[in-house]
Amino acid sequence: MKQTALYERHKAAGARIVDFGGWAMPLHYGSQIDEHHAVRQSAGMFDVSHMTVVDISGADAGPWLRYLLANNIDRLPAVGKGLYSCMLNETGGVVDDLIVYNRGPAEYRMVVNAATREADLDWMHSTADGFDVTIRERAELAMLAVQGPAARELTAPLLPAHAGADALHLGSFESFEPDAPGEYFIARTGYTGEDGWEIVLTATAALTLWDELRAAGVQPCGLGARDTLRLEAGLNLYGQDMTTQTTPLESNLAWTVAWEPEERDFMGRRALEAQRAAGPSHKLVGLLLEGRGIMRAGQVVQTSAGPGEITSGGFSPSMEQSIAFARVPTKSDEHCEVEIRKNVVPARIVKPPFVKNGRVLING
Amino acid sequence: MSEVPDQLLFTEDHEWLRLEDDGDVTVGITDHAQAALGELVFVEVPETGAEFAEGDACAVVESVKAASDVYCPLSGEVTEVNEALADEPELVNSSPYEDGWIFRLRPTDATVLDEMMDAEAYERYLAELED
Known part of the structure; x- marks a missing residue:
């Protein structure tokens, strides 16, 4: 290791x-x-x-990031500003989530996940063809x-x-x-x-x-x-709550997609636009368990609109009860049931975050 | 190093048993088991009156990390459960052999207790696991 x-x-x-x-x-x-x-x-x-720091430089650093990322680095006009974004593949699936910082003219820093390091770097290099850009990992x-x-x-x-x-x-x-x-x-x-x-x-x-x-x-x-x-903070974990098989629209991350300006052709845009027009079939929501037990990733959720699945779950030390994220049909209403081992336990669909700045925001 | 009290019996699934004066058997998980599981946040105890065969999953202990079954170490009928664990599952961590007991059972056949490990045998078993 x-x-x-x-x-x-x-x-x-x-x-x-x-x-x-x-x-x-x-x-x-x-x-x-x-x-x-x-x-x-x-x-x-x-x-x-263990997280991967990648420094980006070169005359085309800006244009390349405008193409690579679903969020728009034009929202980072000032040096020092950071932006949360997904990096997508052609079908709109999430390759990784990251923070990109503006470090000066044509200088950026990205911090990406550890587990996805290799796939991320491969993806960055494969999308950089034709761009004058230097991608430098800072493993030291x-x-x-x-x-x-x-x-x-x-x-x-x-x-x-x-x-x-x-x-x-x-x-x-x-x-x-x-x-x-x-x-x-x-x-x-x-x-x-x-x-x-x-x-x-x-x-x-x-x-x-x-x-x-x-x-x-x-x-x-x-x-x-x-x-x-x-x-508790309502923050997704890559590999659990979103993967290459899910889009930001299905991962409670629609707010990170910069649709404007319309002419910005970012990776995955066409697939995302089609999904947005049709309406995504699933959404990622918060769950608050109303009975006893602990929700865990992989458990099935039965909703009014069909089954869903827990993507992350556990015990909230601040709330002293079980909370989770689940991917459920878009039309699900508030009440659902979670299959926890042999038990069927009632739960409520809520909007994360559960806790922020020391305060519990969702009432049990 | 795990604590292993002398007067108890033990299973390979890291449960402990104590034969009470009335012939019932009290069951819990060992210090080694609670340490391996980590901080417990939920315990599902069986229902009083429920009957289990040896090896049946009869309780669940859930830590911050994961859920684990507790297997019934011998056949019998549940006579009492530790209700305190509903609000204080952490008793299993802080007091695995006393306040953190899980349930009491009236054994169908108490002679199976003779086959269980005593403290010395369980300590040897733990030492082998670490090798």
């Missing part, structure tokens, strides 16, 4: 290590539920160095996510070269790169539904920052808490 720069730090912190897409990653450091609450109530940190860089209501104030004093003050001015989905030795990239983004930063930095700097954050009382958090936090 591949190890991140912080692997020994995880072991020292008592992590239970698991194989995650070929990476030896921490599942938890004792209690994934405590880690979850730390992020909702104070601050937690995640080693996300580490990445830390510090998340929670206290995350920014605890992290700011630890940033190099007085970057903390500037970092505190970042708006949501904004990034900046302080003028410091080595490389440092700070973005006000995350995958938890809480405020915080995601920081791309050198391996050496990551070790120092990890140690200083621990000393400041920031809770190390593993993949287990990352999953329950993103589920």
